[in-house]
Amino acid sequence: MPLFDTTLLLLLEGYAWLPSRWREAQGEMIRTRLLGQRAVVLRGPDAARFFYDDNHVQRAPALPEPIKSTLFGHGAVHGLDQGAHRARKAMFMGLMTPESVASLVRETTAAWDETVATWPGRGEVVLFDEAARVLTTGVCRWAGIPLDEEEAGPLAADLVAMVDGFGSPGARHWRARGARVRREAWLAEMVEDVRRGGSRVPPTSALGVVAAHREPDGQPLAARLAAVELLNLVRPTVAVAWFLTFAAHAMHNWPVTRVRLNDDVDGAYAEAFAHEVRRFYPFAPFVAGKAAKDLTWKGEPILADWLVLLDVWGQNHDPALWPNPCSFDPQRFIGREIGPYDLIPQGGGDPATGHRCPGEPVAVGLLEALAPRLARLDYTLPPQDLTVSPYRIPARVADGFVLRPVGAAVHREPVVSRPRPQVHPL
Numbered sequence: 001m002p003l004f005d006t007t008l009l010l011l012l013e014g015y016a017w018l019p020s021r022w023r024e025a026q027g028e029m030i031r032t033r034l035l036g037q038r039a040v041v042l043r044g045p046d047a048a049r050f051f052y053d054d055n056h057v058q059r060a061p062a063l064p065e066p067i068k069s070t071l072f073g074h075g076a077v078h079g080l081d082q083g084a085h086r087a088r089k090a091m092f093m094g095l096m097t098p099e100s101v102a103s104l105v106r107e108t109t110a111a112w113d114e115t116v117a118t119w120p121g122r123g124e125v126v127l128f129d130e131a132a133r134v135l136t137t138g139v140c141r142w143a144g145i146p147l148d149e150e151e152a153g154p155l156a157a158d159l160v161a162m163v164d165g166f167g168s169p170g171a172r173h174w175r176a177r178g179a180r181v182r183r184e185a186w187l188a189e190m191v192e193d194v195r196r197g198g199s200r201v202p203p204t205s206a207l208g209v210v211a212a213h214r215e216p217d218g219q220p221l222a223a224r225l226a227a228v229e230l231l232n233l234v235r236p237t238v239a240v241a242w243f244l245t246f247a248a249h250a251m252h253n254w255p256v257t258r259v260r261l262n263d264d265v266d267g268a269y270a271e272a273f274a275h276e277v278r279r280f281y282p283f284a285p286f287v288a289g290k291a292a293k294d295l296t297w298k299g300e301p302i303l304a305d306w307l308v309l310l311d312v313w314g315q316n317h318d319p320a321l322w323p324n325p326c327s328f329d330p331q332r333f334i335g336r337e338i339g340p341y342d343l344i345p346q347g348g349g350d351p352a353t354g355h356r357c358p359g360e361p362v363a364v365g366l367l368e369a370l371a372p373r374l375a376r377l378d379y380t381l382p383p384q385d386l387t388v389s390p391y392r393i394p395a396r397v398a399d400g401f402v403l404r405p406v407g408a409a410v411h412r413e414p415v416v417s418r419p420r421p422q423v424h425p426l
């Protein structure tokens with residue numbers, strides 16, 4: 001049977017693209033064409049284990065130019081394989097020690113508290129925009145990137161644009177390209193300055209580490225590539241604004257979660273809540289690579305060079321793994337051991353040796369720190385669009401979650417609101 005190219009459907013259907021293909025699929029995989037190439041889609045923990053074996057799937061040949069020019073940058077760690085990947089990944093892992101993650105969370109929490117103190121009297125604030133600015137300030141302080149207060153807004157806007165524009169062909173995409181060109185040039189200059197000794201930064205800061213990093217051949221990263229990798233720390237940290245806005249959305253729709261966050265004495269609920277936000281809300285729909293050689297998956301052939309996709313969103317909503325997957329229930333993570341291949345919003349496997357996101361502890365730590373602070377704030381919601389459309393990649397709360405702060409009071413009672421499912425089940 002001829003296989004039709006479904007790229008256009010992916011652009012139109014967003015997160016619904018794979019559920020639609022699964023409904024048509026026969027057997028254990030989807031067979032399709034994407035960007036003119038043969039592609040298969042796999043799902044489930046066994047599929048994740050298969051996918052994250054770098055003898056099976058390679059990344060270098062699979063990254064499309066539009067993704068490199070917006071989200072990741074050319075030459076980034078995301079598109080490296082084998083030894084080159086491990087060597088570069090070690091630089092990221094070295095920056096993600098528990099102490100370093102705790103310091104990033106501390107800097108960001110301080111920036112959050114400073115920002116929230118300015119809210120009373122400001123009328124309405126858009127949580128998504130505020131969170132992006134706070135995260136930008138926090139991560140730059142942590143990374144040793146000097147940033148004037150008035151620069152935080154424009155930088156946050158550029159970092160958000162790079163994430164927001166990777167999955168759409170229109171104006172959002174071109175904004176993302178422009179933002180990347182601008183910020184790579186800005187950071188490359190900063191790296192060169194550090195190398196010349198013009199700027200003093202702590203050698204253990206992200207800027208210091210990336211500027212001093214040597215590739216396996218002993219050479220430093222080209223300044224532009226160092227800027228790409230610095231952006232691969234700063235940009236995804238700012239992307240946590242998506243999750244924090246989803247956290248507010250969840251507290252609004254399931255007010256009991258807000259009460260539980262308020263009552264949480266040991267942080268166990270906040271951690272479970274952070275995992276449930278990452279599981280429940282859509283972000284990365286899939287991860288992709290190319291078959292390194294002829295393979296067999298559950299008796300089905302996958303030929304060398306075919307695209308291989310792992311269905312991230314589908315796995316995070318698989319009823320076999322997550323009973324009632326369309327119900328937002330942090331309780332499911334209390335006392336649950338999370339295996340390396342079951343909860344995969346940020347990839348699966350071992351982050352040190354494979355492509356799993358090294359920033360997972362950062363995303364979880366930031367949500368654990370900021371969601372309870374949000375839960376304790378006293379605010380009302382003006383009329384607004386709270387829809388999370390499954391047709392937009394990356395999905396976001398339509399109006400960014402507009403809130404009206406009520407004084408600076410610490411909030412103890414839940415905001416009473418009727419739960420309505422505003423994330424469309426697919």
Ligand code: HEM
Pocket residue numbers: 077078079089092232233234236237239240241242243283284287288345346347348354355356357358359360362363
């Ligand atoms: C909104 C929060 C985040 C989400 C949804 C997210 C998601 C992901 C996903 C899906 C991948 C790809 C995994 C794969 O290709 O198999 C990834 C990789 C990566 N992430 Fe994150 N991430 C987030 C936050 C972070 C943070 C905070 C950092 C760093 C501070 C970070 C740094 C990276 C890097 C460097 C990679 C490339 C890893 C590699 O190819 O080896 N991410 N992330």
